[in-house]
Amino acid sequence: MxxxxxxxxxxxxxxxxxxxxxxxxxxxxxxxxxxxxxxxxxxxxxxxxxxxxxxxxxxxxxxxxxxxxxxxxxxxxxxxxxxxxxxxxxxxxxxxxxxxxxxxxxxxxxxxxxxxxxxxxxxxxxxxxxxxxxxxxxxxxxxxxxxxxxxxxxxxxxxxxxxxxxxxxxxxxxAIIIHNYVFQVTEGSFKEQKLISDDFTVTPTPLNTFLWMAYSHDKKGSWIGYYSIFDENKKIYFQRQERNDSLLIPFEKDQVVKNLKLLSKGNYFISKEDSIVYFNDIRFGQVSGWDKAKDEPYAFKFNLNKSADNKRALNRIKFKESTYEWFASLVNRIKGK
Incomplete structure (x- = not known):
């Protein structure tokens, strides 16, 4: 906290x-x-x-x-x-x-x-x-x-x-009661869609316990979805995020990657932007984009370049929109759909 x-x-x-x-x-x-x-x-x-x-x-x-x-x-x-x-x-x-x-x-x-x-x-x-x-x-x-x-x-x-x-x-x-309720709802929706995973977790989005992010991971990637306790429909749309482990081949002996994998508990994916490879920890959620999970960056983004400064790898990404627009989008999604 x-x-x-x-x-x-x-x-x-x-x-x-x-x-x-x-x-x-x-x-x-x-x-x-x-x-x-x-x-x-x-x-x-x-x-x-x-x-x-x-x-x-x-x-x-x-x-x-x-x-x-x-x-x-x-x-x-x-x-x-x-x-x-x-x-x-x-x-x-x-x-x-x-x-x-x-x-x-x-x-x-x-x-x-x-x-x-x-x-x-x-x-x-x-x-x-x-x-x-x-x-x-x-x-x-x-x-x-x-x-x-x-x-x-x-x-x-x-x-x-x-x-x-x-x-x-x-x-x-x-919050504990709501967490258990959301877990049951999202897990039920996950199983209903016959999706396969090794693990399943729900965690709250910024500043509240009304809108939750649900995610799971397997050997190749993760399923990610959002659910508000005010949603009318309990069926959650999960989007796929591939892990992209092939991008880690140049770093397979790097202790940094081993540390990050241990920290993330397997909940990660690798991205590449302008020849720079990033380690993204899914657990910390996305910066925004509550309705388009795959299109928005994640709060934890670690630059694997050896000379990079990662002291602010967590929450280092600035919002694309203004703080007001970001907060308004969060509140609107909390209200349910």
Whole structure:
């Protein structure tokens, strides 16, 4: 999830755990610690672009890391912040729960997270949320900001913070239910059309959990389609995207390609533009084109040229239309067809 959402959820949890003891400082400590797992972004300074993509959400997003670092920082903090009202166990509890919230949110996206590193490199991704979802974030913002900007009153603070957490939690439950519903609908439509695949996934489109992208892959390519919960017809039109592995022949021994294949879990296709070969990860969805899946570029587009700068391979593509037109097309497709 995005940094804003991590920060707000961490602040809300900090208020619940230590707000009655240290006041507004609990919001700050909760917000700060909830973002600690993303310290792995510093890997950009010493890792290649493809290795950084794998390093991100790896060891620093594991249970091993956050348990160890929570205990260590909890013990150190009691000496740094000498407050007799708070034991090292209380600090450890705050750090552990806020960082667990970070792992929980990241596991709901499509990127993949190494929860069991370093013992297992398997990456968990539940595909429930897009990387940013205002329907989840806004209640947290209201619950944290309203009591923070006014005169602090314990009852008022607890009330608004509880409201924010409750609404966002209800939306999360709603998203899980909708995900299961859309999976059943799209899988049923897929089987009805007698399409063959090795795997099947549904993931939300940008900023919502109403319009979903469904995709599957086999050895030669993928089937891709879109479904809105407001669509009248439950039959989804799947379009074929060939994998084009023949374009990878010049790169078959390249570690970069191996890293990207591992990251994508087989959900990729290769494209060639002006003699440049690109690795496209389907999981992150398309930039737009909700009704013409095959005609629009994908958000993850990695240039396989050895001298290319791929630090922004994810979301590097600019919209062909204005932001307003892009958003309007998304909203219109969400409304159903």
């Amino acid at each position: 995005d940094t804003v959402t991590h920060t707000l959820l961490g602040a809300a949890i900090g208020e619940v755990i230590l707000g009655n003891k240290i006041g507004r400082k609990a919001l700050f400590y909760g917000a700060l610690m909830s973002n600690l797992p993303d310290i792995d972004v510093l890997g950009v300074f010493f890792l290649s672009d493809s290795k950084q993509l794998l390093f991100h959400r790896g060891i620093t997003h594991s249970l091993f890391f956050i348990i160890l670092i929570s205990i260590l920082l909890g013990w150190l903090t009691q000496f740094w912040i000498k407050d007799y009202r708070i034991t090292w166990m209380s600090w450890t509890k705050l750090f552990l729960i806020t960082m667990l919230s970070h792992l929980m949110l990241d596991s709901l996206t499509c990127y993949g997270m190494g929860l069991f590193e370093p013992f297992s490199h398997y990456r968990i991704s539940f595909n429930i949320f897009f990387v940013a979802d205002p329907f989840y974030t806004l209640p947290l913002l209201i619950g944290v900001i309203v009591p923070f900007i006014g005169k602090r009153d314990s009852k008022r603070t607890v009330k608004w913070n509880s409201i924010g957490l409750s609404i966002s939690s209800c939306y999360l439950i709603f």
